[in-house]
Amino acid sequence: MASTLEERLYRSMKRIRRFEEVTAEIYPSDRIKSPIHLAIGQEQAAVAVCDLLEEGDWVGGSYRSHAMYLAKGGSMAEIMAEMYGKATGCCGGKGGSMHVISTAAGVIGSSAVVASQIPVAAGYALAARQAGRGRVVAVFLGDGATEEGCFYETLNFAALRRLPLLFVVENNGLAIHEPLAKRRAVPDGICRVAEALGVPSTRIADGGLHAIRDAAEAAVSALRAGTGPQLIEALVHRRRQHVGPDEDYDQGYRSRAEAEPWIESDPLPRLAARLAAEPRRRIDAEIEAEIAAAVRFAEDSPPPAPEGLFADVYA
Amino acid sequence: MSTPEPRVLRYVEALREATDLAMAADPSVFLFGLDVDDHLGIQGSTKGLQQKYGPDRVFTTPLSEDAMTGLAIGAAMAGLRPIHVHIRMDFLLLCMNQLVNIAAKARYMWGGQVSVPLVVRSMIGKSWGQGAQHSQGLHALFMHVPGLKVVAPANAHDAKGCLLAAIADDNPVIFMEHRLLYPTETPVPEGAYAVPPGRARLCTRGDDVTIVGVSNMVQEAVRAAALLAEAGIAAEVVDPVWLRPLDVDTIVESASRTGRLLVVDNGWTTCGASAEIVAAVVERTSETAGIRIRRLGFADTTCPTSPWLEADFYPTPRRIAEAAATLVHPERPPRLPEATRSASIQFRGPF
Ligand SMILES: Cc1ncc(C[n+]2csc(CCOP(=O)(O)OP(=O)(O)O)c2C)c(N)n1
Numbered sequence: 001m002a003s004t005l006e007e008r009l010y011r012s013m014k015r016i017r018r019f020e021e022v023t024a025e026i027y028p029s030d031r032i033k034s035p036i037h038l039a040i041g042q043e044q045a046a047v048a049v050c051d052l053l054e055e056g057d058w059v060g061g062s063y064r065s066h067a068m069y070l071a072k073g074g075s076m077a078e079i080m081a082e083m084y085g086k087a088t089g090c091c092g093g094k095g096g097s098m099h100v101i102s103t104a105a106g107v108i109g110s111s112a113v114v115a116s117q118i119p120v121a122a123g124y125a126l127a128a129r130q131a132g133r134g135r136v137v138a139v140f141l142g143d144g145a146t147e148e149g150c151f152y153e154t155l156n157f158a159a160l161r162r163l164p165l166l167f168v169v170e171n172n173g174l175a176i177h178e179p180l181a182k183r184r185a186v187p188d189g190i191c192r193v194a195e196a197l198g199v200p201s202t203r204i205a206d207g208g209l210h211a212i213r214d215a216a217e218a219a220v221s222a223l224r225a226g227t228g229p230q231l232i233e234a235l236v237h238r239r240r241q242h243v244g245p246d247e248d249y250d251q252g253y254r255s256r257a258e259a260e261p262w263i264e265s266d267p268l269p270r271l272a273a274r275l276a277a278e279p280r281r282r283i284d285a286e287i288e289a290e291i292a293a294a295v296r297f298a299e300d301s302p303p304p305a306p307e308g309l310f311a312d313v314y315a
Numbered sequence: 316m317s318t319p320e321p322r323v324l325r326y327v328e329a330l331r332e333a334t335d336l337a338m339a340a341d342p343s344v345f346l347f348g349l350d351v352d353d354h355l356g357i358q359g360s361t362k363g364l365q366q367k368y369g370p371d372r373v374f375t376t377p378l379s380e381d382a383m384t385g386l387a388i389g390a391a392m393a394g395l396r397p398i399h400v401h402i403r404m405d406f407l408l409l410c411m412n413q414l415v416n417i418a419a420k421a422r423y424m425w426g427g428q429v430s431v432p433l434v435v436r437s438m439i440g441k442s443w444g445q446g447a448q449h450s451q452g453l454h455a456l457f458m459h460v461p462g463l464k465v466v467a468p469a470n471a472h473d474a475k476g477c478l479l480a481a482i483a484d485d486n487p488v489i490f491m492e493h494r495l496l497y498p499t500e501t502p503v504p505e506g507a508y509a510v511p512p513g514r515a516r517l518c519t520r521g522d523d524v525t526i527v528g529v530s531n532m533v534q535e536a537v538r539a540a541a542l543l544a545e546a547g548i549a550a551e552v553v554d555p556v557w558l559r560p561l562d563v564d565t566i567v568e569s570a571s572r573t574g575r576l577l578v579v580d581n582g583w584t585t586c587g588a589s590a591e592i593v594a595a596v597v598e599r600t601s602e603t604a605g606i607r608i609r610r611l612g613f614a615d616t617t618c619p620t621s622p623w624l625e626a627d628f629y630p631t632p633r634r635i636a637e638a639a640a641t642l643v644h645p646e647r648p649p650r651l652p653e654a655t656r657s658a659s660i661q662f663r664g665p666f
Contacts, residue, residue, distance in 0.1 A: 027665075033622050034444030035666045085444070085621030093621030096444040112448045113405065114378050147377035148409075175378055177353040183377040244665035252354050303623035313616050 007279055009047060009209065010271040015287045016043045016067045017268055019076060022291050023066075023083065024245035031299070032083045034096035037064040041239035041259075044267050045170045045232070046071040048213035049138050052220045058106045058128070060121035061140035063098035065110035068140050074102035076290055077297040086301035093304040094312075108137075115141065115148035118167075122154045125163035129226075136223040138166040144175030146190050147183060152197070155229070159198035162228035166219050167194065169233040176242045177253040194231040201231040209267035237262035321502035329471040329503050330360040330436075330492070333478035334398065336507050338368050341396065344482060345372040347383070348400030348436075357400055357438075358497050380409035384435075388418045388487075391433040396482060401437040404491060405451045410435070418487040419462030433487040434478070439530065439581065440494050441629070443664040446620035452530065452582035452613070457489040458559045458591060464512060465558040467491040467581075469533035471501040473556055476510030483509065493531040493581065495662055512557045515565035521549030524639045525569040528554060529588050530581040532630060539635035546649040550639055558588055563595045570596055570606050575642040579630050580612040587612055607645075609638050 003011070020038045027036065039046070050059065050071035061068045069079055074090065082089030083097045090100055091109075098112040108124055111117045121139035128135040145151060146169060158165045169190055173180050180187040191201035200222075202215040212234050219230035237259060241248045249256040272280060324332065337344045346364060348357075352375050356362030365373035376383045380401070387397040401407060407414070418431045440449040457465045464486050468477040474492070481488040518533060519540045528536035533554040540550040551569050555561055570576040576596060578589040589610040600606060611630040619625055633651065640648040 030663070033442075033664065034446075034620055035449075035664055085623060089621075091620075093624060094446075094617070094619040096446050096620030098444075098448075099446060099620070112446070113409075144378045147379050149379065149381050176350055177355070178350060178375050182375055241665070304619075304621050306624070306627055309614060309619065309624045309627050310616050 003279075006271065006274050007283065008051060009213075010275055010280070011283045011287070012047045012051065012071050013043050013209070013268050013271060014283065015076075015290070016047065016070050018287055018291055019070060019294075020066055022295065023080075024240070026295070027245040032097075033085060034083050034098070035063075035243045036083070036097045036245065037243050038240045038245070039064055039067040039238070041262060041266070042170055042172055042207075042236035043067045044207060044209040045168050045212055045234045045236065046140065048209050049166065049168055049216045049232075051213060052216050053106070053136070053138060056106065056133070056135050058108050058121070058124045058135070058137045059140065060108040060117045060124065060137065061110045062114065062117060062142060062145065063110065063112040064142070065100050065140070066097070069100045069102060069107050069110070072102070072107050073105035074100065074107050075105075077294040078102070080294040080298040081301050084298040084301070085303065086298055087304040087308070088297065088301040092308065115145040115150050117141065118145065119150050119154045122158050122163055122165055125158065125165035125229075126161070128164050129162070134224040136164040136166060136220055138168055140168045140170060142175065143169060143171040143173065143180055143190065144183070146193070152193070155194055155197045155199050155231075158229040162226060164223040164226070165229040166216070166223060167199070167229065167231040169231065171233055171235050172238040173235070174238065174242070174254070177251075190233050191231065199229050199231050201233065204232065204234045206265060207234050207236040207262070208265070209271070322505060323500045324471050324475075324503040325498055325500050326471040326474045327359045327497040329475035330478055331362060331364070332503070333475040333482075334361065334364060335367070337479060337482045338364065338372065340507070343394060344396040344398065346398045346400065347374050347376055347387075349376055349378065350402065351375055351400050357402060361400065380406055381413060384410035384413035385417065387433050388413055388421065388431055391431045392421060392429045396432045398434045398436060398482065401435070403449050404437040404439050404453050405448050407435065407437055407453060407489075414457070414463065414487065415460050419460045422486075423462060430485045431487045432485045434481045434490050435487065436490045436492060438492045438494055441531070442622075442625065442662045444620040445618065447617045450618040452491070452580070454489065454491050454529070454558055455582055455587045455591070458588060462486070463559065464488045465491065466512070466556065467530040467558055468510070468556060469496065469528070469530055469554050471499060471503050473510050473516070475503055476508050477556065479507055480509040480511045484512070491530060495531050496534070499534065510556060513560040513562050514556065515562035516554045516556055517565070517569070518552040518554050519550060521551040522573055523549045523643050524551070524575040524577060525566070525573045526550050526552045526635065526639055527566055527576070527578045527592055528552060529558065529579065532579040532581045535630060535632050536579055536635055538632035539639060542632060542636040542651050543639055545652045546640060548640060548643050548649070555592070561592065561595065563599060566592060567596050567599050571600055571604060574605065575607045575639070577609045577611065577635070577639050577642055579635055580610070582612055583615060584610045584612040585615060607642050609642055611635060611638055
């Protein structure tokens with residue numbers, strides 16, 4: 001039985017949320033020896049955009065890419081094993097949480113140097129356009145990444161060559177601990193920068209999942225029609241530390257009060273409320289089983305063989 | 316009357332104290348870079364300085380390393396003394412054009428009429444899944460370029476003295492730090508002092524083998540020397556401190572005396588600092604000096620995140636000691652004691 005849109009969105013968002021919550025629970029055991037940048041509270045852009053993408057489309061992102069990877073169909077067991085540094089991880093233990101890839105699912109590798117994924121995604125978009133089959137690329141980036149020169153440079157080139165590239169700015173208002181107002185004279189000006197370069201842009205100020213999905217639906221169909229790149233800026237809220245498993249509202253750089261409206265408008269309980277008890281219970285059970293299996297897979301997998309250290313330096 | 320205990324500081328505190336002293340002494344010094352003013356303050360090395368000197372002299376930036384480097388260069392040419400901070404050396408690659416094409420060349424190509432008194436601080440990461448893009452020691456790239464100076468203080472005393480020397484220097488200085496050195500402590504004099512360019516430091520004395528370490532590898536080499544001592548081998552550990560200009564004389568003197576030179580870099584060996592050091596020594600010693608030479612550095616591969624693979628990526632005290640012992644006794648290297656007592660400092664995440 002094909003699942004409804006609401007079921008799909010709920011499943012995707014819940015799967016990511018629970019995966020990251022369990023990751024955070026495991027973290028203090030030191031079995032995951034990797035910096036982790038969790039998306040808890042800001043999963044919706046990845047969920048909404050990836051819901052519109054098809055096999056053959058590509059996504060790229062930053063060190064904060066668990067959500068994108070899972071939403072696009074990357075293997076949960078393999079990303080968990082990657083964080084454990086095991087041979088069965090999605091990068092064979094060579095990338096960790098910050099560098100994930102799934103060639104099978106169309107996840108181009110995520111990169112930990114801020115904004116470096118943006119032009120690389122444009123390269124995929126160039127290849128997609130030349131293949132001429134209507135494939136599109138979505139690149140996820142934070143608000144901080146929009147301050148790097150290569151964001152500007154890529155917008156310009158993508159517009160110039162009408163690349164099928166969707167820029168998805170997940171604006172959580174923070175770069176590590178620095179608020180947007182300390183980094184931009186015009187904090188709400190990101191879309192206008194893109195517009196000025198010829199990239200139609202939509203700003204979703206409340207980070208609503210359905211609003212993002214509606215904007216993405218229009219953008220993706222325009223991209224497939226070959227009209228050139230688009231940008232969606234979604235305002236969202238990161239609930240955990242920039243890096244690490246915990247909440248950090250007690251650290252003084254932001255207050256819990258700021259979080260409250262976001263927690264109030266969290267798409268996940270709203271999606272849950274729209275589902276009948278029965279599909280919801282089934283979906284939840286499937287997700288918990290998948291997570292438990294992923295953890296078992298990661299724990300039981302062997303470490304990489306020592307000679308792997310020198311494999312794949314060159315093709 | 317007993318002499319008072321010398322004051323001990325951590326590396327990170329020494330960096331902060333040097334910055335504080337320089338800013339108090341000279342209003343043209345300013346400190347900027349991503350996150351220098353947040354509650355963590357670059358692991359504490361910039362903590363409280365914005366409160367003390369105000370947001371015009373201590374400030375964060377947008378994520379714009381390329382432009383911010385150019386801005387620092389311009390400000391330096393205009394008479395200020397910027398200290399630009401990066402939380403990883405890997406991010407200096409975004410600054411490369413400005414550093415190599417402008418900072419290094421400004422004085423020369425503009426006929427000696429301007430100077431660029433700029434300090435670029437950055438930290439090398441290690442372990443806990445730092446991986447490919449958060450672990451690189453890129454000093455060799457900068458050592459290659461005339462016009463740049465490069466310094467890699469390996470203890471708290473030198474962190475302070477080198478930073479003060481770098482700030483006082485009228486040239487661009489690439490100031491290289493290491494995450495695992497931050498908690499290490501040494502006696503650090505109060506007040507200002509300089510550890511100036513071009514003077515190496517002997518960390519241990521010995522006549523059997525010379526071990527040159529770079530950055531964190533100085534500490535690993537000192538741990539290796541302790542292992543070697545138990546096997547009856549006296550190692551002389553040399554810390555060049557400044558990599559450009561390099562005090563070749565001290566290394567040549569030591570290696571000529573011991574007849575064995577092991578260079579341990581906190582970076583790759585190919586075209587690396589170790590290659591430069593060895594070549595400089597060989598050029599200055601006669602062919603008949605017959606100094607036996609080895610190099611160690613990062614494995615010739617990208618840094619993996621998996622701890623099992625990473626374990627083979629870095630030189631360790633034991634590997635350093637083994638290489639040194641083999642230089643001394645090529646036929647029958649002695650058995651070395653277990654390395655547990657001199658194990659490297661471990662780092663626990665998340666970052
Ligand atoms: C080029 C570069 N500069 C600095 C850093 C250090 N750094 C890592 S994440 C980050 C903040 C990025 O913020 P944003 O793009 O908004 O993404 P978010 O973390 O909020 O998802 C910074 C400054 C880096 N990784 N790369």
